Amino acid sequence: MSGDVAVLGAGMHPWGKWGRGFVTYGRAAAHAALADAGIGWPEVGSVVGAQTVRGGYPGYVAGATFARALGWQGARVTSVYAACASGAQAIDTARAQILAGMADVVVGADAAPKGFFAPAGGERPDDPDWLRFRVLGATNPAYFGLYARRRMAVYGDSPEDFALVKVKNAAAGALNAYARYRTPVTAEEVAASAVVADPLRLLDICATSDGAAALVLCGMEFARRRGATDPVRIRAVSTVTPTFPRTVLDLPDIGTDSAVAVEPSPVGFRASIARAACEEAGIGPEDLSLAEVYDLSTALELEWYEDIGLCAPGEGAQLVREGVTALGGRVPVNASGGLASFGEAVPAQAIAQVCELTQQLRGRAGGRQVPGARVGITANQGLFGHGSAVIAVR
Known part of the structure; x- marks a missing residue:
């Protein structure tokens, strides 16, 4: 192309x-x-x-x-x-x-x-993220916890399901020389770690890293x-913004004043990020060999399964229970170990995701290698309407 x-x-x-x-x-x-x-x-x-x-x-x-x-x-x-x-x-x-x-x-x-993470660059009263930090005291883990609670209420997910994501990613990260955390973790260890934002525990949430x-x-x-x-070729890059009127980025199912008069977008923000990349590349979820997604929390990774089309809404936990997204599964997700194993180095992470796709598509990922990998996708959501997905092929 x-x-x-x-x-x-x-x-x-x-x-x-x-x-x-x-x-x-x-x-x-x-x-x-x-x-x-x-x-x-x-x-x-x-x-x-x-x-x-x-x-x-x-x-x-x-x-x-x-x-x-x-x-x-x-x-x-x-x-x-x-x-x-x-x-x-x-x-x-x-x-x-x-x-x-x-x-x-x-x-x-x-x-x-x-x-x-604290707000950087001084007071920014026109920045909704600065406001939620300073006025609400709602740091990112508070939002991760709300997402997790919503999944539990709507889909029946459990803290045990979330723990399986950490177990999966820690097993992959143990094989990655660039990862910060290289020790396998058990579900029992996740359950025994300190509560940060109920129902999420310390081992459910990514660290901050260099x-x-x-x-x-x-x-x-x-x-x-x-x-x-x-x-390896970069075939598509999506950097789309949310679709009006679904503009409450962190809690997309809470209506705004405009939602009374305007039907909400049928596709949420994260799903639209991945969909735009797939459309540009001319591929579907069935073509994916692997994915690298922004697992800021274990529960959020399950959302990405659904957003990139690996399963229907509400079925993410079933994929992780069945091992579909683990190394050796049908579509490994975060074969690098993800943020669970790396921690978040904000401007570097999306590039690191593409580095992982590159090594996988070259067949040089060692013990993390996804056999026959030909197509990979990355996905992440940033603050203030930023999001991205990259598709690499060979």
Whole structure:
């Protein structure tokens, strides 16, 4: 397809709490991606940096920050911020530049504070996320707990179902050298961990981490000239916004004033993110070999099964009970270990998801390998209407 771009290289810095600045991690990931691609930094024509607002001014101008750290060589720079979707929007920006005739490196990195994310950049009374933190005291885990409670009430899911997601992802993460948490977990250990936002416990909710991921993307002709005759390709990127009037992003089934006069959208925000990518790529859920989704909480991962079309609404728990989404299952989800094993390094995570698809589609994922993987999808939802999905094929 004319809209495909090749993934020539993928690289990461291990996730953890390393005590260094995000630039250090991003530079390491970029060097790893360049080495994987077999090209030198002077050959790169453009750098797209996924921003981190917690990194101060260097974070706000991440493209230039990473270009400076790698060495000034005249590359074009672009900086992208879209909360959890930053990395995928950086990929989308790079893809557009490549299709216009340029070559790119995409880098995302974060050095996250310990504990709950706090609003960054001072008071923002026009930001609904700042308001819910400051006025309501509702941090992200409070919303994860509400989602979980809704699933229990509407679909009959149980805390035991949620725990199975953590068990599954921890087993995969134990096989991933880049993951922060590499120890298998039992359902009993999940149940014994501290309650954070009832019914979710500490092991149901992802941590905050330092980490970085980078990709070297290029046009198909450039890839062929470099000897990559069958590279992994980015076939679609979706960055759609919610559909009016369903604009209460975190609680989409609570009506707004406009809902009285306007019929709600038949497709929720997260489902529309994945659907748009599938439509662009010309594939359906039945074509997927694997998926990497934003498991901010165990219960939220079950929602993604339904949103990307692996099952009907309310059937997500059944998939995890039957092992469909585990390694060795029909459609493994979060074969990387997911956020359960990595923790969240916000602008890096969506790029890391594509790094995992790249290794899987190359057949180089080691003990996590999904046999015969040919098509993969990533999906995440960020704050303030940001969301993204990326489809990679081989």
